[in-house]
Amino acid sequence: MPKIKVENLTKIFGRQPHRAFDYLKQGRSKQDIFKETGLTVGVNQVSFEVEAGEIFVIMGLSGSGKSTLVRLINRLIEPTAGRILIDGEDIVGMNAEQLQQVRRKKLGMVFQKFALFPHRTVLENVEFGLEVQNIPKKEREEKAKNALALVGLSGWENSMPDQLSGGMQQRVGLARALANDPDVLLMDEAFSALDPLIRKDMQDELLELQTTMQKTILFITHDLDEALKIGDRIALMKDGAIVQIGTPEEILTNPANEYVEKFVEDVDRSKVLAAEHVMKRAETITLDKGPRVALQLMKDRGVSSLYVVDKKKRLIGVVKADAVNAASREAKTLEDVMDREVPTVSANTLLNEMFDLVAFSDIPVAVTGEQNRLLGVVVKGAVLGGLAGKVNRKTPSDAEEERQVMAGE
Amino acid sequence: MSELFPKLPLDRWVERLVQYLDEHFGLVFDVISAGIGSTVDLFSLIFTSLPDWLLIIGFTLLAYKVGRLRVALFTLVGLLLIANLGYWEHSMETLALVLTAGLISIVIGVPAGIWCARNDSVRNVVTPLLDFMQTMPAFVYLIPAIFFFGLGKVPGVIASVIFAMPPTIRLTNLGIRQVPKELIEASDAFGSTSWQKLFKVQLPLAKTTIMAGVNQSIMLALSMVVIASMIGAKGLGADVYRAVTQINIGTGFEAGLAIVIMAILLDRITQNMGKKKNVQEG
Numbered sequence: 001m002p003k004i005k006v007e008n009l010t011k012i013f014g015r016q017p018h019r020a021f022d023y024l025k026q027g028r029s030k031q032d033i034f035k036e037t038g039l040t041v042g043v044n045q046v047s048f049e050v051e052a053g054e055i056f057v058i059m060g061l062s063g064s065g066k067s068t069l070v071r072l073i074n075r076l077i078e079p080t081a082g083r084i085l086i087d088g089e090d091i092v093g094m095n096a097e098q099l100q101q102v103r104r105k106k107l108g109m110v111f112q113k114f115a116l117f118p119h120r121t122v123l124e125n126v127e128f129g130l131e132v133q134n135i136p137k138k139e140r141e142e143k144a145k146n147a148l149a150l151v152g153l154s155g156w157e158n159s160m161p162d163q164l165s166g167g168m169q170q171r172v173g174l175a176r177a178l179a180n181d182p183d184v185l186l187m188d189e190a191f192s193a194l195d196p197l198i199r200k201d202m203q204d205e206l207l208e209l210q211t212t213m214q215k216t217i218l219f220i221t222h223d224l225d226e227a228l229k230i231g232d233r234i235a236l237m238k239d240g241a242i243v244q245i246g247t248p249e250e251i252l253t254n255p256a257n258e259y260v261e262k263f264v265e266d267v268d269r270s271k272v273l274a275a276e277h278v279m280k281r282a283e284t285i286t287l288d289k290g291p292r293v294a295l296q297l298m299k300d301r302g303v304s305s306l307y308v309v310d311k312k313k314r315l316i317g318v319v320k321a322d323a324v325n326a327a328s329r330e331a332k333t334l335e336d337v338m339d340r341e342v343p344t345v346s347a348n349t350l351l352n353e354m355f356d357l358v359a360f361s362d363i364p365v366a367v368t369g370e371q372n373r374l375l376g377v378v379v380k381g382a383v384l385g386g387l388a389g390k391v392n393r394k395t396p397s398d399a400e401e402e403r404q405v406m407a408g409e
Numbered sequence: 410m411s412e413l414f415p416k417l418p419l420d421r422w423v424e425r426l427v428q429y430l431d432e433h434f435g436l437v438f439d440v441i442s443a444g445i446g447s448t449v450d451l452f453s454l455i456f457t458s459l460p461d462w463l464l465i466i467g468f469t470l471l472a473y474k475v476g477r478l479r480v481a482l483f484t485l486v487g488l489l490l491i492a493n494l495g496y497w498e499h500s501m502e503t504l505a506l507v508l509t510a511g512l513i514s515i516v517i518g519v520p521a522g523i524w525c526a527r528n529d530s531v532r533n534v535v536t537p538l539l540d541f542m543q544t545m546p547a548f549v550y551l552i553p554a555i556f557f558f559g560l561g562k563v564p565g566v567i568a569s570v571i572f573a574m575p576p577t578i579r580l581t582n583l584g585i586r587q588v589p590k591e592l593i594e595a596s597d598a599f600g601s602t603s604w605q606k607l608f609k610v611q612l613p614l615a616k617t618t619i620m621a622g623v624n625q626s627i628m629l630a631l632s633m634v635v636i637a638s639m640i641g642a643k644g645l646g647a648d649v650y651r652a653v654t655q656i657n658i659g660t661g662f663e664a665g666l667a668i669v670i671m672a673i674l675l676d677r678i679t680q681n682m683g684k685k686k687n688v689q690e691g
Contacts, residue, residue, distance in 0.1 A: 076594050104600035115591040119613045129599035131609070180599070 001088055002049035003184065003216040004056075004073070009046045009082035011068055011240075014039035017080045030239040042068040044240035045082070052183070053214040057231030059221055065240035066220045070188050073218060074107045075099055086184065104133050108177030112189035114169045116161040122148070122172050123157035129180040140179075147179040148172075150209065167198035174206075178213075185217045192221065203230055224263065228252070228272045236260055248272050253391045269387050270352035275345045275367045278386035279376030282366065284309045287316065287335055291328035294319060305363045307374055308338055315366055315374040318342050342366050347375055351383055358383050427553050438557045445509060445563045452505035461497050465489065472674070476681040483677070487670040496645060496667040503634050503644035503671060506562060510569035510630035515623055518574045522581020522619070523607065532582060539575040547572050547636050555640055565637030573629035580622025584615030624679040631672050645671070 012020045020039045023032065030041045043065045050056040060066045071077040073084055075091060084091050091102055108129070116125050123144055124131075130140035148154055151171040161169055170190060177185055191199045207230055210217065221227050227234050228248040235245045244256035252272050255261040285294050285306045294306055304321040316338070323337040343361045345354050347369055358365050364377035385391075431438070456464065465488045473481035491500050525532040550571055554564035588611050596606045612619075638646030645668050652661030 071594075074598055076597055100600040100602065102600075103598060107598070109595070109598040111591055111595060113591055115589075115595040117592060117595070117610060117614075128596075128601075128609070132599060132601040132605050176599075186598075 003052040004050040005085040007083040011042035012080045054232045055217045057219045057227040057234045059227040060237035064237040108182035109186045110190040114173045126175045147175040151175045187219045274348045276347040277391045278382040279367045282377045448509045456501035480677045507630045511627040514574040514626040518577030522578040525582040526585035560641040562642045565642030569630045569633040573626040576625035577622040584618030588614045
């Protein structure tokens with residue numbers, strides 16, 4: 001069961017919102033509907049599922065409805081239509097008390113402008129969610145202190161929020177959301193108000209916290225780089241509707257339409273694309289073959305080096321054309337002239353981490369998977385091509401299958 | 410014009426209404442009257458039975474505690490002057506009236522303001538009512554006040570409350586509505602009930618604004634004491650009123666000056682109360 005399941009969630013602002021339903025079903029645009037009815041479509045028939053432990057990023061420009069969407073999830077804004085299931089329970093039909101319970105136990109929220117209570121100390125801010133549940137003072141103080149320690153703010157308990165820097169204030173905001181130990185964190189542009197360096201730190205820290213906490217996080221942002229960095233999956237919104245849902249790689253490499261394509265145009269791909277996205281099939285040979293076969297193969301394929309693998313495609317080394325040439329004259333075996341020092345990266349090494357290696361290697365860089373199996377090679381041109389948007393449109397498992405077929409031939 | 414549309418008998422309607430209220434709700438008015446009367450008497454008793462030097466020291470210390478040295482000095486000098494001119498007792502009677510009116514304004518005004526802030530329809534009804542209370546000449550509601558409560562201090566207090574309460578209601582409403590939206594969202598998002606939100610977030614953040622309203626109410630109540638003296642409320646107002654009727658310039662000035670001193674004192678002390686609390690708590 002998904003942690004959060006949203007079905008056809010719709011929010012229309014204005015009087016008698018149902019007037020817009022037919023238009024929405026006909027697929028009329030937000031602008032059209034506003035002209036005809038005077039109603040504003042905030043969120044348009046959105047459906048998605050978020051698994052437990054996943055970071056699901058909702059990304060869009062301002063006015064795309066992403067902030068409205070996150071507020072619908074905890075009903076800070078009442079939905080016009082649709083269902084929101086959290087752990088299988090529809091919260092849209094809940095009465096005020098039930099909703100309060102869900103908000104207290106399951107949903108924590110972090111706000112763009114921190115939204116700390118200026119009249120309360122840091123500790124009292126973090127305690128807030130526990131205080132409204134009437135948890136005894138001692139217990140909630142302890143939990144709040146733990147939450148503060150988690151975000152690295154021990155020792156600041158008695159400061160007032162306005163004595164803290166922006167980054168620290170948002171840590172308090174995060175601690176406040178964590179103090180309740182909710183399953184779900186709703187983060188509305190949580191890092192957008194911070195300056196770039198602090199923002200990056202906070203992103204890293206969130207990811208690190210997440211490895212131990214395993215919360216389900218719904219993260220709203222307008223920053224594509226942020227979305228690509230922290231999202232397990234990303235939903236891209238436009239005019240209140242979701243345009244595409246996918247992993248960062250899918251969004252980048254397989255944009256659903258022109259809008260997404262334009263959106264991802266300027267992104268720094270080297271931070272998202274990995275070796276597996278740009279690698280090519282490796283030209284390989286096994287050790288039981290002689291130098292002549294190797295030379296013929298190089299000639300056929302138009303390459304100057306071959307990777308040497310065993311029967312299970314495990315990488316052993318590399319042979320280069322001049323060495324093989326010499327071997328064939330001097331009647332040596334491939335093993336004699338094989339170079340065991342091979343530049344290697346793993347399938348999920350990001351491009352920006354392998355620039356040096358690729359640039360200064362005179363042979364293609366090998367991409368290896370489990371048990372040192374050779375998955376492919378990366379050549380200089382492919383890295384450039386990847387940065388320019390030319391990437392493998394296959395998922396790694398497809399590529400794997402293909403290689404297996406070829407290996408069988 | 411007048412032949413086509415005969416005059417609306419508004420005057421008679423109002424008179425009938427007042428008469429009806431007096432006949433059917435006499436008991437209610439008696440209870441209110443007793444309550445207000447005894448509150449004023451209690452304050453009066455405290456202020457007039459304690460020796461003046463003790464009260465002067467007490468007020469000076471209070472002024473020093475909430476305000477600064479300057480306010481304390483002014484309090485000391487001002488009260489000594491009042492005592493010296495011989496208006497001490499009347500000043501204390503006035504203070505009792507003002508405090509009672511102020512207290513009632515807060516007790517009714519703050520909850521009314523909260524209600525307005527939480528409900529737009531209530532606000533839409535109350536706002537014109539407040540305009541009415543503030544702009545209708547104060548003399549006019551002295552008349553029904555006499556009708557219901559007779560002569561003396563009680564109708565004076567009632568008239569003062571009607572005149573003085575609107576700022577408390579308005580500024581309570583305003584203060585709560587001015588609490589930033591994201592703080593309300595944060596409060597809701599963590600599952601607070603409506604009352605928790607009110608007491609833990611809205612009221613603390615609106616406190617400065619509410620205190621400004623209370624300060625205004627007390628100042629307005631003080632400004633009513635002269636008018637209230639026309640229907641028999643005692644105190645400095647009565648001195649001013651007598652001086653006016655006798656065209657006695659000297660007495661008029663002295664009594665007027667005593668009112669001004671009281672006004673400045675009450676203003677500075679209540680103003681600083683709002684600020685001081687805010688500094689302590691955040």
